[in-house]
Amino acid sequence: MSINLKLIKTSPLRRNNNWIEQINSFKTNQLYRKYLFLILTILGTLSSTAQSTSATVSLFDGTTLKGWEVVNKENNKYWSVVDSIITGGDGISNIPVNTYLRTSDSYEDFEFRALFRLTGDHDTGLINSGIQYRSIIEGDKIIGYQADIGKGYWGDIYDEHRRAKLIGGDLSTLQHLLKEDGWNSYIIRCIGNKHELYINGVKTTEYIEKDPEIPSKGVIGIQLHSGGNAKIEFKHITITRL
Secondary structure (H helix, E strand, O other): OOOHHOOOOOOOHHHHHHHHHHHHHHHHHHHHHHHHHHHHHHHHHHHHHHHOOOOOOEEEOOOOOOOEEEHHHHHHHEEEEEEEEEEEEEOOOOOOEEEEEEEEEOOOOOEEEEEEEEEHHHHHHOOOEEEEEEEEEEOOEEEEEEEEOOOOOOOOOOEEEEEEEEEEOOOOOHHHOOOOOEEEEEEEEEEEEEEEEEOOOEEEEEEEEEOOOOOOOOOEEEEEOOOEEEEEEEEEEEEEEO
């Protein structure tokens, strides 16, 4: 017996089921679109928040010392802006006391970058500088970590006015790239209790702070060490909160 399939009509029940399936499919698609829109909105918000918290900002406007303060006001005369460069000392006059310029804001987890140049006559005394970070202010004194700069101290981490030298820098590679009287770059990266120092892109130091009592948040500062006719210069100073 042969059956002509063209003569078979779709039953009402079958037609109703088709409509129900189409409606359910439409509802499912609508629900999917709503969930997709919600997810994309959340991801966009998170991305925007991440970008805003990790934005790199300049710490120097190139003209003034806005956003910076001299720790001991009696030493204001040692700090200035010369040719769009933050300058401490002049390389001619003797520096009788350690002096510091520090940021008004405090930072915890961050990546600091800058170009610097330390010059001076070593026959006149110690020619040395450093970058304070996670440091606190007590009166006319700055207390905290220092990324050291200068002959015999390159890449060291020194704990200023607290525990003295914490760790020495590894110069095995840096010695081939360092320009002792020229411009060099410094990167300081702090995340949690981990500290990393880079000079001219070379990692000199990694330090893990094991004392939970040591503050993990503080100001950034520039030191000009006493002893010789020194001059320290900084430019292109930026920081990224991590």
